Amino acid sequence: MAIAVDEKYQGRGIGKQLLMTVEQWAKDDNCAGVRLVSSFSREKAHQFYSHCGYTHRKDQKNFVKIFDK
Secondary structure, three states: OOOOOOHHHOOOOHHHHHHHHHHHHHHHOOOOOOOOOOOOOOHHHHHHHHHOOOOOOOOOOOOOOOOOO
16 A cells, blocks of 8 residues: 655645554554555655654665566
């Protein structure tokens, strides 16, 4: 599942509300926590997640192979 806030609406608390809703949903479903995956270049998003209490765990690469039809 992916969530994002359009750039023109950022800074209005929408992202924080989304995260709080996701976290409550996870708690209600007895999950141990929430894991976020964010592109390496999204530094503003990383700062936002840190501000919301998330800790940076590891850097990783994502690989995909698309087949020709």
